[in-house]
Amino acid sequence: MKYLRIPILLGAALLMVATASFFTSAPAATMGPVTDPIDVIKIAKGQPVTIAYWLVIAGPDASLGVDSRRGIEIAIDDHGGKVRGHPIKLIGEDSGCNAEGGTTAATKLAANKAIVAAIGSSCSSEAVPGAPILWKAGIVTVSPSNTAPKLTAANRGPDFEGYLRTAHNDLVQGKVAAEFAFKVLKVKKAATIHDGSPYAEGLANVFADNFKKLGGTVTSQEAIGPNDTDMHPVLTKIAVGKPELLYYPIFIASGGFVTRQAKEVAGLEKAKLMSADGTFSPDFYKAAGDAVIGMYHSSPDLSPEALGPKYKTFLDKHQKKYGEKPLSAFHPHAYDAASMIFAAIEKVAKTDSAGNLYIGRKALRDALFATKNFKGITGNLTCTKFGDCADPKIAVYISNTSDPAKWNPGTEPKKIYP
Amino acid sequence: MQRGRLQRISIIGLYLWAFRIVVIVVVLWGSYGTLHAGKYPAVVWKDLLVFGLSQGSIYALIALGYTMVYGILRMINFAHGDVFMAGAYTGYFAAAALFRSGYLNRNPVVSLLVVLAVAVGTTALIGLLLERVAYRPLRGKPRLVPLIAAIGASFFLEYAFRGFFGPGFYAYPETEVLKGTWTIAGIGILRTQAVVIVAAVVVMAALYAFVMRTKVGTAMRAVSEDMEVAAMMGIDVDRVIVITFVVGAAAAGAGGFLYALVFKQVNFFMGFFPGIKAFTAAVLGGIGNIPGAMVGGLFLGIFESVGPILFLDGLGIVAPYQLKDVIAFTMLVMVLIFRPSGILGERLAVKKA
Numbered sequence: 001m002k003y004l005r006i007p008i009l010l011g012a013a014l015l016m017v018a019t020a021s022f023f024t025s026a027p028a029a030t031m032g033p034v035t036d037p038i039d040v041i042k043i044a045k046g047q048p049v050t051i052a053y054w055l056v057i058a059g060p061d062a063s064l065g066v067d068s069r070r071g072i073e074i075a076i077d078d079h080g081g082k083v084r085g086h087p088i089k090l091i092g093e094d095s096g097c098n099a100e101g102g103t104t105a106a107t108k109l110a111a112n113k114a115i116v117a118a119i120g121s122s123c124s125s126e127a128v129p130g131a132p133i134l135w136k137a138g139i140v141t142v143s144p145s146n147t148a149p150k151l152t153a154a155n156r157g158p159d160f161e162g163y164l165r166t167a168h169n170d171l172v173q174g175k176v177a178a179e180f181a182f183k184v185l186k187v188k189k190a191a192t193i194h195d196g197s198p199y200a201e202g203l204a205n206v207f208a209d210n211f212k213k214l215g216g217t218v219t220s221q222e223a224i225g226p227n228d229t230d231m232h233p234v235l236t237k238i239a240v241g242k243p244e245l246l247y248y249p250i251f252i253a254s255g256g257f258v259t260r261q262a263k264e265v266a267g268l269e270k271a272k273l274m275s276a277d278g279t280f281s282p283d284f285y286k287a288a289g290d291a292v293i294g295m296y297h298s299s300p301d302l303s304p305e306a307l308g309p310k311y312k313t314f315l316d317k318h319q320k321k322y323g324e325k326p327l328s329a330f331h332p333h334a335y336d337a338a339s340m341i342f343a344a345i346e347k348v349a350k351t352d353s354a355g356n357l358y359i360g361r362k363a364l365r366d367a368l369f370a371t372k373n374f375k376g377i378t379g380n381l382t383c384t385k386f387g388d389c390a391d392p393k394i395a396v397y398i399s400n401t402s403d404p405a406k407w408n409p410g411t412e413p414k415k416i417y418p
Numbered sequence: 419m420q421r422g423r424l425q426r427i428s429i430i431g432l433y434l435w436a437f438r439i440v441v442i443v444v445v446l447w448g449s450y451g452t453l454h455a456g457k458y459p460a461v462v463w464k465d466l467l468v469f470g471l472s473q474g475s476i477y478a479l480i481a482l483g484y485t486m487v488y489g490i491l492r493m494i495n496f497a498h499g500d501v502f503m504a505g506a507y508t509g510y511f512a513a514a515a516l517f518r519s520g521y522l523n524r525n526p527v528v529s530l531l532v533v534l535a536v537a538v539g540t541t542a543l544i545g546l547l548l549e550r551v552a553y554r555p556l557r558g559k560p561r562l563v564p565l566i567a568a569i570g571a572s573f574f575l576e577y578a579f580r581g582f583f584g585p586g587f588y589a590y591p592e593t594e595v596l597k598g599t600w601t602i603a604g605i606g607i608l609r610t611q612a613v614v615i616v617a618a619v620v621v622m623a624a625l626y627a628f629v630m631r632t633k634v635g636t637a638m639r640a641v642s643e644d645m646e647v648a649a650m651m652g653i654d655v656d657r658v659i660v661i662t663f664v665v666g667a668a669a670a671g672a673g674g675f676l677y678a679l680v681f682k683q684v685n686f687f688m689g690f691f692p693g694i695k696a697f698t699a700a701v702l703g704g705i706g707n708i709p710g711a712m713v714g715g716l717f718l719g720i721f722e723s724v725g726p727i728l729f730l731d732g733l734g735i736v737a738p739y740q741l742k743d744v745i746a747f748t749m750l751v752m753v754l755i756f757r758p759s760g761i762l763g764e765r766l767a768v769k770k771a
Contacts, residue, residue: 058585060685196740223737227691229681232469233723234739236462237731253587256683264608266465286589287683 032352036360038138041116045355048089051076051341052112054105054120054130054141056097060253063281063327064097065122068144070326071334072119074317075342078335083342084349086357091115095126097251098197098226102126103133110137116359117141117341117368119334123251123278124148124199127163135162138361140368142166142341142389144334147173147277148198149206152386162365164383166333166340166376168300168392170199170249173276174206176394177298180417181207181245182214184396185272185296191219191243193234193258195226195250203249203276219243226254231261239267249276249298256287263291272296280397281328282407290402299329300378301395303410307332310377325407333390336376340389344368434755441752444733451732458727464605466724472611472680474719475618479673480696481703481711482625483545483666489642489706490662491557493564497548497571499693501541501667505674506684507579509537510588513678517591526595530679538671544575545667549660572693579686587685590678614676621672622712625665629708634661642706698750704763713761722746 031040043049053072055065069092076088091112093105102121109115110133118134118141121127127146134141136159143151143165150156152169181187192208194200201223208218219241222234235258238246246268248258255275262268273295275284280299285292304312311332318326344367349359371389374381379391397413406412452458480502487495512533516522522529552571556564596613599606629635640648641658649655677692678684695718703714725745730738753761 058580059687060587060683062585221737223740225740225743228739228742229677229683229691230469230473230723233466233726233742236465236469237458237727237739240458240462253683253685256589257681260682266461266606283586287587289589289592289682 032356032358033350034358034360034363036362038361038365041114041359041361043086043116043357043359046086048087049083049116049345049357049359050089050091050112050114051338052109052115052118052120052139053090053092054095054102054109054118054126055092056101056122056126057092057094059096060283060287061097061123061251061278063252063283064145064278064330065095067281067326067328067331068119068122068334070318070322071144071331072338074314074321074331075335075338077317077321079339079342083345084351084357085355088342095121095123095130097123097126099125099129102128102130106130106133110134110139115139116345117364119144119337119341121146122330123197124151124202125197127151128198131163132159135159138162140164140361140365142337142368144337145277145328145330146199148202150198150202152384152388154386156386160387164368164387164389166337166378166381166389167330168390168394169388170203170206172392173298173394174203175210176418177247177274177276177396178207178210178214178216180296180298180396181247181274182211182216184417185245187216187244187272189217189219189241189243190245190247191238191241192221193238193246193248193250194221194223195254196223197226197251199278200248200250204247207247207249224250224254224258226251228254229257231258232265235262235265235268239265242267243271245272245274247274247276249278251278252281252284252287255279255284256289259288259291259295274298277329280409280413282325282404283327285399285402285404285407288402292399292402295399297397297399297413298394299397299409300333301393301415302329302332303395303415306393306395307377307379314377326409329409332377336374336378336381339376340368340371340374340381343374344371438752438755441748445729448729448732451734452728453732455732457731462727463724466727467720468605468607468611468615470720470723471716472614472719473723474699474716475615475622476673476677476680476715477692477696477699477718478712478715479618479621479669479676480692481700481715482622482669482708484697484700485703485705485708485711486638486662486666488700489708490638490645490659491553491564492561493553494568494697495548495553495663495666496565496568496693497552497575498666498670499689499691499696500572500575501544501548501689502670502674502677502692502696503684503686503689504544504575504579505537505541505671506678506688507583507588507674507686508540509533509671509675509678510590510684512536513590514588522591523594526593530593534672534675537675538668541667541671541674542664545663545670546660548667549663553663554656554659576686576689583686585686587683587688590682590684593679596679610680614680617672617676621669625669626708628665634658638662695746698746702750702753702760704760707760707762710760710762717761718746718749721749725749 029039034040057065095101095105124146140162145167147170192204194204277299347367348363371383381389383389395415396417399413483498516529552567596609637653637658699714699718700711703710722742726738726742
């Protein structure tokens with residue numbers, strides 16, 4: 001009867017799966033004073049409200065995620081460390097800036113029933129597989145730095161119903177970059193490079209479309225692998241089309257390789273180089289070295305005239321708390337994401353007579369999507385029904401030095417447009 | 419007779435034949451398309467060839483370590499890519515210190531030799547320790563055991579470096595002399611690439627001479643033929659194995675130094691992909707065979723550089739360079755189908771299979 005063992009085991013496993021799915025698809029949960037179609041989180045008196053981040057905090061793109069995490073931490077401080085009388089607890093996972101890392105981080109977070117809401121991811125490639133995993137567990141997530149258009153497109157599907165972002169949509173960034181290249185730099189021929197990630201591919205395409213619409217020619221749209229180091233061959237291929245400008249909205253490591261090697265490839269010595277918010281970091285100066293001098297970046301506008309006095313106060317706190325300038329461009333967006341979540345929790349959470357706090361997951365999600373005219377650091381945030389909450393302000397910067405210590409967006413790299 | 423032969427062709431055999439034919443047709447068709455369109459002038463092909471040669475010589479230097487260790491112990495040292503990383507990483511600290519003192523640009527030749535010595539010294543030491551700590555206690559155990567130990571050693575090195583030096587990256591300082599191009603026989607070539615190719619050739623020639631001409635090298639070859647008989651002939655097998663590890667690791671260290679000259683960035687994970695590529699190169703050339711590793715590395719580098727344009731552009735595939743790994747590994751599959759023991763690996767396969 002030995003050979004029957006496997007079918008029996010399989011049958012038992014199937015039965016267990018079936019029962020489990022029966023229980024999770026229970027229509028509504030009621031706990032204390034709250035009834036919610038998805039689930040209710042109960043936080044006993046004095047226990048913390050858990051917020052989780054999933055950001056890239058290791059590897060060459062760590063500056064992007066650590067920068068956002070600091071924005072969240074300052075938002076918690078500004079909120080007095082408490083929401084509805086319960087302390088706020090911040091936990092998190094590294095999401096690696098790739099799809100595998102995003103899946104892993106989201107799966108780990110989804111298993112933790114205590115998490116009320118999440119902030120992340122850093123890179124759009126992580127959000128594509130990660131956001132649906134979190135939403136399946138009823139966790140709503142607000143991204144401070146995903147910019148790929150498809151994440152908030154009308155056809156994004158029900159898997160993304162728990163996904164919002166405070167970062168701009170690249171439909172805006174790509175347009176500003178193309179206008180700057182065509183109208184201000186007056187280049188007529190451009191080439192683009194992306195690394196196959198949803199962010200880079202989306203932005204490179206938006207740039208190319210807008211550049212063509214303005215009357216320019218796109219000589220080639222190339223792609224590299226995210227782990228490639230030798231860009232000389234692909235740059236040699238691009239040089240054949242004699243572009244005057246190279247737009248490569250990729251990440252720090254590969255962006256550094258492209259920047260250095262573009263100067264070494266015959267035919268591209270004079271081409272203007274332009275990247276985007278993914279490489280807008282002092283770490284990029286380290287990666288690209290002197291080749292960065294004279295290079296352009298499109299990125300969120302962090303100048304005082306665009307963001308106002310609130311941002312100045314934020315920077316002072318940042319300097320005091322971490323002893324250095326922000327590492328990347330999305331700290332105010334992370335701050336706003338956290339503040340938005342706290343406001344939504346305050347709106348929907350209910351307390352019973354014993355002092356326990358109850359938060360309905362669906363109610364929290366709906367409250368976030370209903371955010372209107374929220375006064376954040378990055379502007380007045382209003383969420384669309386597809387989760388775009390940003391008040392997008394994009395600027396173009398030029399780098400005049402390669403010294404990471406001089407990094408101070410606005411002055412260095414210097415804002416030159418609009 | 420004829421019918422009998424036909425019946426003996428299995429489904430897998432048919433499939434392999436179909437695969438061979440499809441790949442060859444695609445390659446020829448693509449190459450014809452690209453060359454016929456005439457979009458790319460000769461100078462482009464020359465540049466691509468040089469870039470491929472320089473990338474390939476770095477692969478070759480790493481592949482040497484894989485192949486030497488395999489030749490003697492029949493073991494894949496998966497930590498070898500991380501040994502390469504260790505060389506590039508520690509070289510950085512020497513280079514940065516020399517740069518800060520201004521010596522790097524005042525006396526570049528001496529400085530670069532110092533950096534090279536630091537890189538090679540570190541990796542040689544790591545190679546020695548790896549063999550002692552991780553592999554020697556497991557010698558004679560089933561083959562899988564040291565393989566798992568090697569994967570463990572690989573993680574150990576990666577996360578030790580991450581722990582000591584952080585998860586971020588460092589960038590080598592610029593050496594002024596190596597900026598720009600040299601013109602050799604009317605061909606412009608980047609100085610860094612020229613240095614890489616020449617240095618790699620020197621290292622490989624030295625290594626080949628070492629294995630073929632010296633007493634230790636002869637002992638190495640003897641041990642790789644048959645360990646037990648070599649021991650009976652009075653060869654100190656342990657010593658030979660240690661030397662193999664040290665020499666292989668030193669070559670990887672030199673590779674790490676040259677890699678950093680061209681690409682500048684170093685981080686704790688940088689050894690993984692070059693390690694996989696170099697392993698591919700070693701298999702391509704015929705694992706266990708030293709000239710094979712060199713040939714395999716150069717082939718792989720050139721195919722990665724020239725292949726996407728030559729084979730894929732002509733087929734109308736846009737952005738072919740994101741598929742360069744596909745080309746590299748398809749080539750590996752092709753070589754293994756046509757010559758299962760690798761380009762130069764035949765003699766070994768006959769004896770040891």
